[in-house]
Amino acid sequence: MTKIFNLRNIAVAALVLFNTSCRDLDLYSRTSPSTGDFYSTEAELQVAANEFYRDFMFPTDTDKYSDNVFARSGTGHELYKGTSTSQSGIFKNRWADCYKSITRANMMLHYMHRAENVTPEDVWMQYRAEALLTRAHQYLYLATHYGDVPLLLEPVPLEEAYDIRRTDKEVIIDQAMEDLDFAIEFLPEAYGDADVQRFTKASALAIKSRYALYTNRYEVAAEAAQALMDYGRFELYPNYGELFLEQGQQANEIIIALPQSSAYGEKRNIQYDIQRNAGGFASTTPTYELIDSYETAEGLRIDDDAASYSYLNPFENRDPRLKMSILTPGDSLMDLYWEPFKKETWDIQQEKSIKNMDSWLSNTQGSANPCGLLFKKGFSDAMRGSFDIVDVDIILYRFAETLLIYAEAKLELGQIDQSVLDAINRVRQRAYAQEIAEGGTYPEVVTTNAQELREIIRRERRVELANEGLRYMDLIRWNLADVALNRPMIGIKTEGLSEESNMFSAIPEFDENGLPTYDHVIDNHNILLNRVFPERQYIWPIPFQESVTNPSLGQNPGW
């Protein structure tokens, strides 16, 4: 033993150990490339452009911010309880997502020249157009919601970040419209059926037409809408109700949608939207203001003397979209009869009568639906039992909106002509498709009186696009938010609640804007909220984190 452990051997061993143990300190991530020379091949451009199809890249509002929907869960309440502040999550989250998208677009726009010589020109231009479309989309949302915001067209290094100031809203919109024009020029008209369906000219036109309308650029809006109407690929899907279900996913009406697939984990949970009897929370409810906005089948407002409307039988003889969009008493969804005034209801699937948790009469926990109404649009019988893995696509832009944009833009331009009436009537005609197929007619709009037509178009947008997230901006741009969102919101009629109850005790009164009001029946109903909409909320505040990290951004008035 001692021989082996002599000094020399130990020294040799120690040296060998020391040599082999000097650690290599150059360690790099093995899962992701670093940015150094990215964007320099066609493949790299492609994967970078693929990022523009992620869901947060599509800024949207929800009708929960508006007078169409009440969410008991609290979404949007801040906006009409008057309690929002610059720290509210709504303002921060959308802002952050928009700028995240802008930066990714700017990174690509800035560095993609590296791949210019190794990429076919049309492909390179197409990816550039996709980036510009994405960036424009964000800026249009920001400008319409927050007013003046920082306009960044290049990636900004941290050192320069604090020198940024806000840019005038109009300049931002000009830039976005210019970017969209580039996209319209260089994006393809369509793709082969087997190809990956990326953005097309139509995508850019749809965004352009919506936001041109939002920013009162009626000429641009009408022009873009006209281009889509002349596009030759879009038409209204014949069945309004099915458009929002599995069957309608490939409809020619859809311009931009977010594809969903439960197999890939891209799915939604609709538990808040469906009946308690089906395992839901019945939390998202259409307001009475929304259902009373649906016309009667004669095309008249329900308070019209000529209208065949009875508040005792309020869901008969109405615009067919009412029953296709809203789950009304006596109707069924998910194989369950919806009976907000019955202690028991019938389960079609199990073929038996069950205790009705959706009725105030048998739900002792006070958690039945606040209005006795749910949405039906977008929900089907098949979703029962699998409401957490719903993968019906989310439609963001569709052709019916285009037609209504055209009609409204032309109206506001003072160019009321037959094409305006045709556009509205195309939308209304589809709503009555089944009636027409059975030999009936639909209530055609014939008036050319601007005042009347304006009320009709606004009502048409409200019902055609109900619960699609467009109502909030409509209220803002029509300057109606402080009217519509400044009144008590009523819920179910609580007076003398019984199995024989009706929803209403009188016909609502309509104000000068064509909005239904309920002051005269308020004592008979549960009041859901005393809404308050402060004037300052027309323009959202610069989020707290921004005005703190860069105080020279300033703040919008009133915040």
Next chain:
Amino acid sequence: MIITDNVKIADNTIFNFFANFFKEEFMPITVLMKWRILLLSMMGVFLWNTAIAQQQEQITISGTVKDPDGIPVIGANIIIAGSTTGTMTNFDGGFKLGVPANSKIIVTSIGYEDKIVNVGTSTELHIVLIEAQEQLNEVVIIGYGTQKKADLTGAVATVDAEVIAERKTPQLSQALQGSIPGVTVTRDSGAPGSTGDILIRGQTTLNNSSPLVMIDGAPGDIDDVDPEDVQSLTVLKDAASAAIYGSRAAAGVIIITTKRAKEGELTVTYSGDVGIQRPTTLPEMVGVQDYFRMQNEYKENDGLAPLWDPYYIDNYRDNSAVNPDLYPNTDWQGELLKNNAVQQRHNFSIAGGNDVVRSKMSFGYSSQEGLIPNYNWERYTLQLNNNIKINNKLKGALDMYLRQSNKEQPNEGHHSNSFYSSARTLPSFYPAYWSDGTFADGKDGQNPVAFVNKGGYKDNQTNFARFRARLDFEPIKDLTVSAQLAPKFNFNNTKSMLKVIDYYDLEGNWIGNTGKSQDKLTDNRKESYSINQQYTITYNKKINKHSFSILAGYESNYYREKTLEAERIGFVLPDYDEINAGNVDMWSNKGGQNENALSSLFARVSYNYKNRYYVQSNIRYDGSSRFHPDHRWGFFPSVSAGWNISNEEFLNSVDWLSNLKVRGSWGRLGNQRVGNYAYTANMSRSNSYVYAGGEVVPLTSYAQQDMAIENITWETTEGYDFGFDAAFLDDRLNVNFDWYYKTTYDILLKLDIPLYLGYANPPLQNAGVVDNQGWEISMSWRDIINDDLTYSIGFNLSDNKNTVVDMKGANQLGNQVTMEGQEYKAWYGYENLGYFGDDHADHAKLTGQEQPGDIRYKKQPGGESDMINAEEDRVVIGSSLPRYTFGANFNVNYKNLDFGLVLQGVGKTDVMLSNAQVQPFSGSFRNYPAYIAGNYWTPENTGATYPRLSDQGSKSNYQKSDFWLVNGAYMRIKNITLGYTLPKSLLKKVGVKKFRIYASVNDLWSFNHMPKGWDPEISSSDYPLVTTYMTGVSLKF
């Protein structure tokens, strides 16, 4: 690569085995198999050694044992080395014993130093035992070596092994709470297997401030030592003592050694205890009728219709007694939590050896049941320490530690709240069970009682192994060359099954589920490997009155972690809970790898003259893979000096002073714990979904999600320390005091950057400067009244004041701020001016909707807005960091009885009450504690503790403000122990050396200012802290 095949180190099979074992191409699976072989071979060595001591020729010896003054030592133990045979001295100090010729005997007695005597052939021995000089000759473990306590020049604290064992906690980290001044241990849960977070001298950096822990000379996790196995625990607090550990030591260093065998003495011990745990305190929730009445008031205050009919409310309790299904009245906390849960700890050890090999093997088992069902934790540990003396010049150590821990708990994935939060937020009119005993659907399927019983599990198993091989070679006297290899292997498996719970009413109708329609199984595997290598040379020399010690060394660390996770959704047969049993149409998987490495050179020089004047200097040069090559290397020097005044001649005659030393130090330390690739900007992969051929297909997409700054480098801490150690009256009174100041600069911070830059997370920048200043004092008194009665009292107190000096102007303004000129994480919010009254229209408001009875906030001067707003009107309102942390202990031994008491607490801190503690109807329905009922603002009760009931007002009322701050000071009775040791005379007959039984309580009671039912140490959503009542025995053979 550590040892190549062609380098032959030794013929010894163990060394060959190690050489092969650490071959680079080893596979984890073979390692697992080899553990068993290694374990068996080590046990073989151990048994072989204890066996050879037995076969010798017998002679009989007799003699006496006396102290230096010639007074007989009564009851001293005399044992033949390497055996269990022995005897005790009688009243005259005499003994008689049959021993093998040429053997050694070991003489031990409490209060004296152990003595080993070579018997040779003499049959008559006169042995003199020297009284133990416990304090000053004690050897303290320091970085890469040891030092006599008397020679220390830095702020170094030690904790006795007995103090740790006496705390009786399954986890070592929790045993340190209140034991050492300047060391703060916080807990955030009383859950089975939970640990404590350790801070040494405050929040040094704004990142990870947990100290470096060295276990037997290699880095580790403090809770990877069974408290029963701790031999010594040293805390290096000041920069100078810790500087030898350079870049890892900024937050202090804890050095632990585990128990090793002594020569010749075979010791077998068992200690164990069994106890029950109960929550320290639980809040009483509001009664169901009060809830209804208050909710009506809450609605009416906002102009809305009341929800509940008065008749319904008044008769609810009576109705509930008759028909609990229709009128449930659930005590959710009571249904969720068990009254008590069992805990047990066992440790069994064998130690012994001869002058060639000494081995100690210790086996530990701990288990804790949870207060909620299906929540359990258990841990097996095996520590095997071998010392090998190959020849006079070469010594080695070969250690192994194996651990398996298993934790099973109910799956929390059904709801975003923890079970405890759920149980406290669900109003009692939701049912947990139907009257037939089946689970009811609670609130919309949220039923925490059903979740913990039927909602699936999350099981975690960790297999961990740590090895250490060390060689010390002393080619010439005083020069030692050492090499040490310490690899660690960790295999972790977390398997989570989320099971759908379907609820049925009493008629058997399906009434809902938990919001998930499909079972989900996730199986996560993580394995990590790390290796630490150290090579040192030490040289100690004493020339006349000059003592030198020189150390130089190299150390490297490498860490690699790999993860793999698979998930499937949909299990047709949920009892078959492996990945392959799941549906194939909804699955996902992920995996990755991380590495980091550190290379270091270091040196130390110490010198003292006549044991009076001391100087020491450490330097370290560290390189880290976490920084760009241009900013990778850091240099960390330190220097310290001490003057032992009591060794000066002019104090020789002062007999009341037994020790007095003053010392001072300066040093610089680093911190690099900032993620593995923080300086590189990476493109991250995601999926987006589009149509192709009529089907949804995923597209791979890449984007830079985070910004990175390339030139980030070390955080640096620089600190001074001045202190003294004094002992009086023959060491009965000990006093230690330290004052320190340290500043940390180049702190790596994720400063908020504008969101418009478009990155999800802010990048790391070397931005911050933080100062800490504080002092520590500890005092102890121990005395022996007579043979029957001894006692000791100890007390420690420390303070740390933290100031954020520089944040590059980018203050972090949350509810807790990191703001220049303020304490780290100071509470930030509005200043309240009481409630709004009838003149509410005249005052500035936050939302504009405030009414009388809502909290009014102060409009700070200089603001531009007419409203109260977050930008202008929030100020620092309190401190979240603990100050004046203290601990105290009292021990008394009377005859065979012993009693111990430990107290611990915090003298000053502010606690922000959470919404769960103060807000009724949060989210318009949540439950709340009973103390709010009758204690909120109404026009008749304007002096109430809580604001008016209102949803509209809640947005401003429950903002963070000083209205909701309470004094967080507390004092806790950490432990009370009463023990009884059986008389030795009784035990001798059965061959037992020591037998003690005890009863003990941990976390019995705390004095605090919290609202009734809440513990000051944890937040409202955490697993409650527990009081543990234990009884146990310790046995020594």
